[in-house]
Structure formats: structure tokens, C-alpha cells
Amino acid sequence: MKNIDSNGHVRGTSVYLDDIPVIQGTLFGLVFDAPMAHGSIEAVDYSKAEALPGVVRIFTANDIPGENQIGGIVPDEPLFAEGDIHFQGQPIALIVAESEHIAAKARKLIDIRIVEKPVITDPREAQAKGQLIIPPRTFRLGDPAAQWAKCAHVFEGRADSNGQEHLYIETQGAYAVPMENGHIKIHSSTQGPTAVQRTAARVLGVPMHKIEVDVTRLGGGFGGKEDQATPWGVMAALAAGQLKRPVKIALHRLDDMRMTGKRHPYSSDYRIGLSTDGKILAYEVTFYQNAGAAADLSPAVMERTLFHCTNAYFIPHVTATAYSCRTNLPPNTAFRGFGGPQGMFAIEAALAHAAREMGIPKHLLQQKNLLTEGAEFPYGQIAEGVEIGKIWQTLEAKFSIEKTEKAVAAFNNANAQVKKGLPCSPFASAFHLQKHL
Amino acid sequence: MLEFMLNDRVVRTSKPSGSLLLDFIRYDQRLTGTKIGCREGDCGACTVLMGSLVDGRLQYHSATSCLTPVGNAAGKHIVTVEGLNMDQLSPVQQAIVEEGGTQCGFCTVGFVLSLTGFCLQADQMANYPAAIAAIDGNICRCTGYKSLERAAARLTDALAARPNGDAIAWLVANQFLPEYFQQVPDQLRAMQPAPASANGKPRVSGGTDLYVQQHDTLVEQEVTLLFDRPALKGITVEDGICTLGAQTTVADMLHSEALQTMFPRLSEHLKLVSSTPIRAISTLGGNFVNASPIGDMTAFFIALNAQLHIDGPNGARRIFLKNLYHGYKTLDLAPDELITAVSFAVPPANSRFNFEKVSKRTHLDIASVNTAILIFMDGNAIAEVHLSAGGIGPVPTFLEKTCAWLQGKELIAETVRSAAEILQTEISPISDVRGAAAYKRLLLRQLFYAHFITLFPETINLDLLR
Numbered sequence A: 001m002k003n004i005d006s007n008g009h010v011r012g013t014s015v016y017l018d019d020i021p022v023i024q025g026t027l028f029g030l031v032f033d034a035p036m037a038h039g040s041i042e043a044v045d046y047s048k049a050e051a052l053p054g055v056v057r058i059f060t061a062n063d064i065p066g067e068n069q070i071g072g073i074v075p076d077e078p079l080f081a082e083g084d085i086h087f088q089g090q091p092i093a094l095i096v097a098e099s100e101h102i103a104a105k106a107r108k109l110i111d112i113r114i115v116e117k118p119v120i121t122d123p124r125e126a127q128a129k130g131q132l133i134i135p136p137r138t139f140r141l142g143d144p145a146a147q148w149a150k151c152a153h154v155f156e157g158r159a160d161s162n163g164q165e166h167l168y169i170e171t172q173g174a175y176a177v178p179m180e181n182g183h184i185k186i187h188s189s190t191q192g193p194t195a196v197q198r199t200a201a202r203v204l205g206v207p208m209h210k211i212e213v214d215v216t217r218l219g220g221g222f223g224g225k226e227d228q229a230t231p232w233g234v235m236a237a238l239a240a241g242q243l244k245r246p247v248k249i250a251l252h253r254l255d256d257m258r259m260t261g262k263r264h265p266y267s268s269d270y271r272i273g274l275s276t277d278g279k280i281l282a283y284e285v286t287f288y289q290n291a292g293a294a295a296d297l298s299p300a301v302m303e304r305t306l307f308h309c310t311n312a313y314f315i316p317h318v319t320a321t322a323y324s325c326r327t328n329l330p331p332n333t334a335f336r337g338f339g340g341p342q343g344m345f346a347i348e349a350a351l352a353h354a355a356r357e358m359g360i361p362k363h364l365l366q367q368k369n370l371l372t373e374g375a376e377f378p379y380g381q382i383a384e385g386v387e388i389g390k391i392w393q394t395l396e397a398k399f400s401i402e403k404t405e406k407a408v409a410a411f412n413n414a415n416a417q418v419k420k421g422l423p424c425s426p427f428a429s430a431f432h433l434q435k436h437l
Numbered sequence B: 001m002l003e004f005m006l007n008d009r010v011v012r013t014s015k016p017s018g019s020l021l022l023d024f025i026r027y028d029q030r031l032t033g034t035k036i037g038c039r040e041g042d043c044g045a046c047t048v049l050m051g052s053l054v055d056g057r058l059q060y061h062s063a064t065s066c067l068t069p070v071g072n073a074a075g076k077h078i079v080t081v082e083g084l085n086m087d088q089l090s091p092v093q094q095a096i097v098e099e100g101g102t103q104c105g106f107c108t109v110g111f112v113l114s115l116t117g118f119c120l121q122a123d124q125m126a127n128y129p130a131a132i133a134a135i136d137g138n139i140c141r142c143t144g145y146k147s148l149e150r151a152a153a154r155l156t157d158a159l160a161a162r163p164n165g166d167a168i169a170w171l172v173a174n175q176f177l178p179e180y181f182q183q184v185p186d187q188l189r190a191m192q193p194a195p196a197s198a199n200g201k202p203r204v205s206g207g208t209d210l211y212v213q214q215h216d217t218l219v220e221q222e223v224t225l226l227f228d229r230p231a232l233k234g235i236t237v238e239d240g241i242c243t244l245g246a247q248t249t250v251a252d253m254l255h256s257e258a259l260q261t262m263f264p265r266l267s268e269h270l271k272l273v274s275s276t277p278i279r280a281i282s283t284l285g286g287n288f289v290n291a292s293p294i295g296d297m298t299a300f301f302i303a304l305n306a307q308l309h310i311d312g313p314n315g316a317r318r319i320f321l322k323n324l325y326h327g328y329k330t331l332d333l334a335p336d337e338l339i340t341a342v343s344f345a346v347p348p349a350n351s352r353f354n355f356e357k358v359s360k361r362t363h364l365d366i367a368s369v370n371t372a373i374l375i376f377m378d379g380n381a382i383a384e385v386h387l388s389a390g391g392i393g394p395v396p397t398f399l400e401k402t403c404a405w406l407q408g409k410e411l412i413a414e415t416v417r418s419a420a421e422i423l424q425t426e427i428s429p430i431s432d433v434r435g436a437a438a439y440k441r442l443l444l445r446q447l448f449y450a451h452f453i454t455l456f457p458e459t460i461n462l463d464l465l466r
């Protein structure tokens, strides 16, 4: 499949946010953010920064005509922090200046006094302290509790998967231009134009039709610009609307990495029970999702973890519980897979654990438990048109896992310093199933 | 007034010499094909080609324009994608399109420039590993690289017919490059010589350390440019002494036949240092004076027992590189002193040299721990050792005790094991993002073993050291 924009891309003529011709009189915005992860703001002194020639204005929560609220699913995230800060990198103010360079200098002149509060970064600690974004959810199929006694093998363990930076090569940004009749046009590098529009209207206190959002293209997003492109678009619109001048914000890479959320780290407990011949009879899993300081898309990501908790396997008895835990990290967000990989990681870790203890190759356990026609998922969906068994056989015939594993073992025997491994995992995507829910 | 060629025309600017080439290209000239991904040399989105006449012949290398002061462009030919575009796509552009090597497209121009740079390397074999090496400074988050690797393979095939020597004529004839490249040498010759830069402060060489650390202040200033000073360039060997000008780049070392002969695995060592576009602009003087505890070239030259040639208002002097560092970023170098060269005795036939580095990523990453060693043998006895390591203390370190202890010992596994224990007593690593202190201790021990396993495979192996 060819990307229809390929020619423009290789010739460098495709127009990304920072390539839009700058309108005369454009001002540049830079975000002043929290220097620590948790605390209450005692005082902020902007006077030195405001006095710097070329600084036009510094916007804070006090300058918001509408609501200081950007939370999409749960209204728990201010555009600019007021009172308390909840993560390092949380926006507190927007410095608007004649150039980005001046704004960067001004930022160094801002004095802030914060009384620090205890920081939580571990989702289990947050859960224990009742710091949850939404109430927990459980998916159930059958009755695992009644099965453990019948299982020939039961294994318990913990699986941790860490965060991941999106690193879209084009950083976050927006360019807001005041139009006629109090309308504002926002060019945004966003995966969610409606979110930018709706939120800008909410913060500016204007009806949605007054905000137009234009997205020509993105230099990568991977989920990182689904919800988290919004604040920059809204800030630029706020400043442009009040100053009646175009305002551009293009984040420096370090600001972007500090201020935006990543893939959700998860810590999970599993318990898996199998028959003597390796059939999975029961599975219990508890997910502690590290949501960061605000909901963002975490509830939806958490649900997707639950949808994927048995991956491509049929397990007759399942209990899967997920906690979305509030910590003092930047709000974690969508990232390729949207919680699915974290769900699959736990079951794959459980299977690896079982295979190791039972002394059977993991791929045999995997193959034995693949979904079959008519199998039920823990959320009630009945699998139809199941091809995974056939796919597995086709691939097995083509690549032979056993032969490859032998080659890997031979290599590892012969090489003391360099080692190889062979990962192998099926994958079931539940995206197409959503209509059944 | 700075003057240089930007694509097909000569440009002049009165911007401060310390302002960045990237900003000049994008915002003064509105050539927006060159992108900004990081402003720290890490992503390659801002890659341009820099051409200059070397011995009368036009030579190009890729460079990150985000770290290059515009002053370093003076008298050169700067090529952006706009200077490569023709009516038809070039074979580089075509290969990327046809192999699906572009998705969001933000990284793409950087790849086009790096791969065109590869096509221009006339003295090097146009082989697949060289094509892949040419894009070692470019990050793509969309494609997963396989499509770009196929594009690189396609180009390698297309270049099989390219003659060595005057690559440009062939590349123009085969529509890799626009016509105007043929006139560039004459235009460069006709250009005003670059004005001697102010002898004030700060002094900038390649800029690859300075602009990461002090971007905001440097971009508004006239700076003292060191990079192109002829007196600070060049690699010579005379009377058994090899002397490198302080502004020798890592790429200059890589291409030096003299050094390749002295260090047969030079390219293996140096490909662990930064990336192709950074190696082309990062200098030895910069690496030494930046005084990072994990400076790779510093570790390399300490093990060669290299001397620095220093010039200043009070005359010239020489010191051993290993004695340059008093403490974290404090140097035996006055602010008005300049390092002019570094020299070392050419390792004799009875000596062996090795360099090892471990970082979180294999390429384009700063070392967790690095180390280099030069060993002189006398039969089966160790006559003399120079061992250095970085990442295990506040400064790049010469491991004096270990070296002294090894002297005169028989080369057997037991000796190496005992020396590794002494090694542990003269290092003081701290835990940081590159690893816990205990991990760095373990790493250095393993890398120390690796020196011996690599240099003396006939006597030492991992099993014997266990």
C-alpha cells in the first residue's frame, strides 16, 4: 500500500504545523510548568518575566473566561494548575512573547514557591490509599474460585510492564489565528480535532461553532496526540482570542517529554490453573494501571486491557479486575494498542511461568489453548469465524518453532558472550468486537 | 558578513555566527523541508549536507543543522532537500517512495539527505552496510525501518555502476543530483574567504556539546570559531609520533589510512561513537574540553598515553591528557589557552589496543561505561599497560594502580582476574540514569575481561575468567 503523500514527504513539501507560513504579528507561546511532582503553590512571581522586553503577556488560570477544565472522560484536569500541582511538568502558565527565544528567557525569570507534598509513583500504593481515577471494574466468566482445587497445576506471580515515550518526531504544537466575529481558527497537530474544538470552546466560554480546528497532517502521533494535543491548542486559542494576534506554540522536545503522558505502566497479579495436559482451566488477574495525575483516556485504556486479558486463548473461568490508579506522573494516555498489550502481557507472563514450571515448551501451551469457534470471551462475546488455529498451523509449517528453537539453542551453546532468544505470541484484536458491547 | 552556498545560490547573512544553521534555513530562508525533532542532534530530522573543497575536490558529509553554528557554514555548500529536488524524484527519493519508507513523513527528509550523503561518498565502497551506517543518525518512529532498509539496499544496487573518484559527474548524469552541483566547486573557489572570527568568547568547535548545554545564550552571540582553522586540523605521523590537530573530527579519524593501519579495528571502535552526522562535526578538542566523565575519545586517547599541545599567552606547553582533569569539569587549562593538537607514540608491533563501550542503545548513545587499553607484551609477560575508563568516576580516568600492578605479570587468566579486583579499588561510580553503581562496577569488570578476551583469544577466554 502506497502512502498518497509520499511524493511531498520525500521532497520536503508536505506542510506540518511549524511549516505553516507565519502571519505577520504572530506571537509565540511557551509553557511554564511545575518543577516538582506534588505540592501546593504558595506564590508565583511573574514580575521579572513580565518586565522582560518582548514579553507580551503571561496567561494563568485567572485569565480563563470559561472553565479551567480539559478532562475529556472525567473532568479532573485543569488547563493551568491552580492551588495544587500534581505532576512535574504540569502547565501553570503560558508565556506569550515576540519570539520563542524571549519566552524561554522569561521562563527562567519566574519565581515559584511550592510546599511539597508526598509523591506517589507506584500504582499499588495509590490503590492501597484509595487514589482511584474511576471505580474498579471486573470481568467475569464462570467461577475460577471453584476451579483451583480441580487444577493439576496452579501458578501465581506478578507481571510488570513499563511506560513508553511516544516520541512522535514532530513535537506537539498548535497555531491559533483570530478570525472575523470573534471566531478562532486552530491549526493543531492533533489526532482528535473534536477534542481540541470542544475543549477550546469550554475553556474560552464560547459556543463550539466559534472554534474551527484544522489538521493538515501530523508528524507522528501513536496515541500521544489523541487527547494530549488538546492543551496546546486551547492555550494558543486562549491567548490569540484575548490578544487578537496569532499565537503559535511548538513544544521543544524536552518540554514535550516532560509535560506529556506516556504508555501506561502496569503492575499485575495473576493466578493460572491448568490441567495435566496443559489446558487452562482458570485465570485470575488484577491489573494496577498507573494512570498518572488525571484521567485523560485511562478509563478507556483500562477497559481495553480487560478486553484483551485472555489474549487469543479460550479460558472457561476468568476473573479480571482493573484499577485505574492516580499517581503523580504526567497523565498517561493512548499508545498503540491502547491498553491491549498490557492485558496480553499478563496472560503471556502467566503462560511462560506455567511452561517453565511444567517443563513444557511455551508454544505448545499457547497452541493448545487457542480460541476455537463459539468460545466465549470473559465479557460475553462469542467468537465467530475463528481462524487463529489455522493461522498458527500455517505459520508453524512455514517457520517451525521447534527447529528455530533448536537453532537458537545451538547458537547459545556456541557463543559465550552473545545470546539469542525466540519470542512467540498470538494476538487477538478486540477492536472489531466493540459493537457487541 | 558570512557567505556560503545554500543549495544553488550564494547567500550572505549578518546573523551572529553563533546562531544556528537550522534556524537560518527554516526561518530566514523558509526552506521548511528541513525539520526540527529535538534540537539536540539525536533524531536526524534536521540533517543537511555540508560540502567543501578538500585538496581541490568537493567532498560532502551529513550534519545536524540543529547543532551547527551558521559560522561553520561559511565558505561551504549547504544542501537541503530543496537543493536536491528535480522535476523527477531522485533515485533516493524514488527508492523511499517505492519501498514504503515514508509514513508520517516527518523524518523522511532527514533520510533523503543521509542517503544522498551515502551516494556522495566516492572513496568508499557503496555497499549495504555503508548505506545502513549512513542513516545511523536518523530516527523513524513510524516505519519500523524495514522499508528504509529495503530502500538502502535498492540504492546500493543502483550505485554499483558508480565509478570511484568523481562521483558527482556520475550522480548528476544519473539524476541523483541536479545539474548545478557541477558548478559548485567554481562557485566555492570564487567565494570570499571566511572572515577570521572574533577572538572573544565563547569558543565553538563543532558545537555538538555546546549547543546541547547552552543553546539559549549562544544563538545570540558572535562566537570564536575553531572548527575550520587549518592550523588545528590534520593527522600526521613523523618519527614514530602521530599528531592530530585538536579540531580533527571523529570522521577524520575514521577515514585516516594511517590510523586504520595502527588500529585495525578502528571502524568497529568508532562506530560506537555518536552517529554519522555527529561524527562529521564533533572534534577531539571538544571532547577533551567538554570533560564529560564518559567522553569516548578521551578514554581512547588516555589509553594511548596521549599528550596535549597547549598554546596560550604564556607560551606553549604539553601535558598528558590523563592529567588534564582535576575534578568534575575542572581542567588544567586556562580560559585563554587553546589545545592545538594531541599526539601519541605510534603503538609498536608488540602492543595491542582495544576500546569497549556499553550504552543503553548500541548506537547513538552515551556510554554507561567505556574503557580502552594499550598493552605492550614481552613474550608472555605484560611489559606495560595503559588502561582508561569512563563512567566510573567524576572524570575520565587513567587506572593507575591496575596498570602498575599488571606490569611484569605473566599473561594468564589468574592475572586478569586479580587485576580486575584491584580495578574495583580505584573507581567510584555513582548511580544515575545510565545504571546503578553496582551495575557499572560489574560492567567495567566485564569490559576489562573483554579487552583480554578480544586481544589474546589464544590465552584468555570467558570460561577461564569465570
Ligand SMILES: Cc1cc2nc3c(=O)[nH]c(=O)nc-3n(C[C@H](O)[C@H](O)[C@H](O)COP(=O)(O)OP(=O)(O)OC[C@H]3O[C@@H](n4cnc5c(N)ncnc54)[C@H](O)[C@@H]3O)c2cc1C
Residues within 6 Å of the ligand: B040, B041, B042, B067, B202, B203, B204, B205, B206, B207, B208, B209, B210, B211, B212, B226, B232, B246, B247, B272, B273, B274, B275, B278, B281, B282, B283, B284, B285, B286, B287, B288, B289, B290, B294, B295, B296, B297, B337, B338, B339, B340, B364, B365, B366, B367
Ligand atoms: C547526538 C549526540 C551524540 C553524541 N554521542 C557521543 C558519543 O557517543 N561519545 C562521546 O564521547 N561524545 C558524544 N557526544 C558529545 C560530543 O559530540 C563530543 O564530545 C564532541 O567530541 C564534542 O566536540 P565539538 O567539536 O562538537 O565540541 P563543542 O561543543 O564545539 O565544544 C565543546 C567545548 O570544547 C571547547 N573546545 C573545543 N576545541 C577546543 C580547543 N582546541 N581548545 C580549547 N577548547 C576547545 C569549546 O570551547 C567548548 O567548551 C554526542 C553529542 C551528541 C549531540
Ligand code: FES
Residues within 6 Å of the ligand: B035, B036, B037, B038, B039, B040, B041, B042, B043, B044, B045, B046, B047, B064, B065, B066, B067
Ligand atoms: S533536530 Fe533532531 S537532530 Fe537536529
Ligand code: FES
Residues within 6 Å of the ligand: A169, A219, A220, B101, B102, B103, B104, B105, B106, B107, B108, B139, B140, B141, B142, B143
Ligand atoms: S515516517 Fe513518521 S517518523 Fe518516519
